Amino acid sequence: MGNRIWLKIWNAKPPRTVLFIINAIIALIMASPILYIVIRAASAPLEKWKVLFATRIPLILWDTLSLAGAVAAFTTVIGVSLAYLVECTDLSCRKFLKVALTLPLAIPPYIGALTYIIIFGKRGVLFSLLGSSVIDIYSFWAVTFVMSMFTFPYVFLIVSAALRKISANYEEAGRSCGASYSSIFRHITLPLIMPAVISGNIIVFFYIISDFGAVAMLRYTTFTSSVYFQMIGKLDRSGAAILSILTIGLGLIVLLIKNQIQKNRAFFINPKSNRPPKAIKLEKYKILCMIFAVVVMFFSIILPLSTLILWSIKGILAGAVTVKMAGYIMNSLYVSIGAAAITMLFSVPIAYFKFRHPSKITTLMNNMCHLGLIIPGTLLALGMVFVVNRYFNWLVGSQLILIFGLALRYFSRSLQSAEASMSLISPIIDETAYSLGKRFGSVLFRVILPSILPGVLSGGALVLVSSMKELPVTLMLRPAGFDTLAVRIWVQASDGFYTQAAPSGLLIVIVSLLPLYFLTKKEKGG
Structure with missing residues (x-):
């Protein structure tokens, strides 16, 4: 039997x-x-759970979710916009941008955070030149910006791949009905790439709630940094375990939500009819779109890499x-x-x-x-x-x-x-x-x-x-x-x-x- x-x-x-x-x-x-x-x-003792829930957990949960949500939203806007410009328009230097916009992935966020601290920190370059801080690099929105600059390529890569699979038939059908390019994007393209957008969004969200180095350097508190300092600073293993289990639970909840959303937004594309659409002419908006791409490249690649190189030379000397x-x-x-x-x-x-x-x-x-x-x-x-x-x-x-x-x-x-x-x-x-x-x-x-x-x-x-x-x-x-x-x-x-x-x-x-x-x-x- x-x-x-x-x-x-x-x-x-x-x-x-x-x-x-x-x-x-x-x-x-x-x-x-x-x-x-x-x-x-x-x-762990029930009293330990009660103390953490009464004191630390609500604030840490809010800080973690607010940062992860803000970065996910910011990277979605940047990643989807750049993917659409590179894959669907006649933007200049598209082949170069396809490669260049993935380079921030080569910069670990904690190293990227280091370069921004060197420039904008209280002992940084701008403070030395101006005698005061231009921005507070440790503020919520500054941390959101820094983290977004090194994680948006996840959304960019996934959405770019999805856009390459969309057939021109969909756009042509929309154009034959008299729809504008903006209307086609909202009602046809965006729904088709939404599973890819959600996937990229979730990857970024998970990255933020799991990251330690960058958020710790930028003096921001999340569950992962709290686990580290609870363990190393307070030598509280039970407290660290409780915070850990809540982090795992948070991740599983987000994963379940993602699976449910993607299940309800399933689309299937016939590969035999997959003709790439014609590049949309940007015309008078081409310069503006190019400026947008260059600005993103500046803050995500040029500024951190040049800072790292210059300070490395300075350090070597x-x-x-x-x-x-x-x-x-x-x-x-x-x-x-x-x-x-x-x-x-x-x-x-x-x-x-x-x-x-x-x-x-x-x-x-x-x-x-x-x-x-x-x-x-x-x-x-x-x-x-x-x-x-x-x-x-x-x-x-x-x-x-x-x-x-x-x-x-x-x-x-x-x-x-x-x-x-x-x-x-x-x-x-x-x-x-x-x-x-x-x-x-x-x-x-x-x-x-x-x-x-x-x-x-x-x-x-x-x-x-x-x-x-x-x-x-x-x-x-x-x-x-x-x-x-x-x-x-x-x-x-x-x-x-x-x-x-x-x-x-x-x-x-x-x-x-x-x-x-x-x-x-x-x-x-x-």
Whole structure:
């Protein structure tokens, strides 16, 4: 009876016991920090919940939602406007703008925030020149503006892709009815791209509620920064766990709302009738639209990059780059390569399991492995601290905790790349190999792995770059005295030593340009 149920679960194709155990262990490892946070929060004294709800939580919730909502709205306006101008009009330099407007993604928001503090802060360039602050860089609207300048490309990229898929037939039908371009945009184009707009909007919203470095540098309070300071500053683990569980709950609610909205706004486009529409002539508005694009580029790319370069030169001349810098680079590479290696190793069995043994159990395991994608770094690191202190106390103070923390944080990115490659490998290949007498290990390592290796390596490279930029996980899990480039930026910027922080920031930006280069290269090739 039990064997029959087991076969039914796997559609008569049950996995090998070893493969199932390996996948179950990996899934539990990936989900354990979050599961332990839930357990820790649930076991916290009721009085602790009451105190936090009576004092801190309402204000933190308002601050988090207001910032995330404002940035999401601002980036939607900027991203949709620029995507429409680049994809649907005769705006000058469109090919250049397609690439240039993605460059802010190469600047981690905490480094972008650093450049704005250098210029507009109380000890910044403008204050030194004018004797007073032009704007309060730590105000709500200033924080909203800074965060928007480095996150609008998420909306821009997704909406641009959606606009390229819309057939000219829709526009022509509207024009034949006498509708103006503005009317066509409101009643035809906008509804068609609305799922893409919502997706970009949600990505930005999640990014803001999960970001730590930029909001902390700009002295703004959100759930993630509160978790960090509750843990590090007050050493209050129960309080940090409660704030963490509320952050996770907030994210899940937003995700459910997004899925419901997109479900009610489903559109299907026939690829056979997909003719690109003719570029709309901007005529007298062309200069105005170009000014808008240039202004966005100035505040999101030119100003922060030029500031970073100039202050890096200033720092180098002042002796900021020393032998210790090489140590920070080596530390960054060491933990990043270690994290990438773990994610590549784990992604192969998980990806194979998903496509060769689909079931509800497989889906559950796969979702557990993708938790790092939606859980803020501070929360994941907090969960790691709980698990290690409780079950692996001998690991406390070692670099392995940091490496595993980074691997858990970015495993989803590596897994997505491996899954994309695995989805192209037909099961017939496995069956043919088995019919020739090959054993499972031989099929996996000699047939499947060579076929998906490019995707696995691409995912590993993405994890490596992401790990070098990661701030909260590194801050919370690093051994004492173990500094990376990201940590040095945080420490030096917090102490006001901007010339010392700038070279490290510039190096991280240069490294971050690599995946963007391959992304734009792929776009051109596709």
